Structure formats: structure tokens, C-alpha cells
Amino acid sequence: MRTELLEQIYTIVAQIPPGRVTTYGRVAKMTEGATARMVGSAMRHLPDGHGLPWHRVIAADRKVADHGGAARQRDKLRAEGVLFDANGRVDATRLWP
DNA sequence: CAGGTGACGAAAT
DNA sequence: GATTTCGCCACCT
Numbered sequence: 001m002r003t004e005l006l007e008q009i010y011t012i013v014a015q016i017p018p019g020r021v022t023t024y025g026r027v028a029k030m031t032e033g034a035t036a037r038m039v040g041s042a043m044r045h046l047p048d049g050h051g052l053p054w055h056r057v058i059a060a061d062r063k064v065a066d067h068g069g070a071a072r073q074r075d076k077l078r079a080e081g082v083l084f085d086a087n088g089r090v091d092a093t094r095l096w097p
Numbered sequence: 098c099a100g101g102t103g104a105c106g107a108a109a110t
Numbered sequence: 111g112a113t114t115t116c117g118c119c120a121c122c123t
Binding site: 044 | 103104105106107
């Protein structure tokens, strides 16, 4: 059921190690049936203080997705040691399988 | 019920 | 490489 997919999404995101990142599409494929859009939507509806490392989920082009908290997301990532190149892209080696 | 939308992604132009 | 198009699917009008 839907909540099952949602649970899977939350679980997977929670598994991303600090200083590492993954993409919406990757998370979607790890679940069974979810799409990248659903993952993004799930992140958008997260309440405050959920404890989920939502900032470690980025777009497939390795740039921070464009949304209201993009700036904050970048700060959090940078605070974890994730470096961005001049194009605002994250190092490919930081990708979490 | 029909249509628009969006923290996406891949392919085409 | 920047833009556009299309596929995707839960949700809201």
C-alpha cells in the first residue's frame, strides 16, 4: 500500500550516511514502485523535527533541487563536509549507492 | 470526473 | 550545455 512505499522512502533516506548523498531517482528505485516525484513530494511534506536527513537527497544531476529550502539544504550539506564545485554540483564520489 | 501541479528524470532538440 | 517534451503518479481544485 502507499504508506508502505512512504515507509520505505523514509527508511532509505534515514540510511544515508553523514557526508554522503543520493538522488531522488536512486531512492525511488530502491523502493518497489515509487517514482522520483513521490520521493520529492514525501520530502516536501516532512514536518519539522522528524530527524530525517532530507538534505542528503539531491537531484540526478548532482545539484540541489530547486525549492524553498535549497539554500538551507546546501548549508547543511556543506556543514557535513560535502563540497560543491563551481557549478554547484556535489562530488560524484559522495554519492551513496 | 477532468485538469493542473510538483524537492524528478531521461531523452530529444 | 541550455531548453523543451514527455513519462511518471499522488494530490488538490
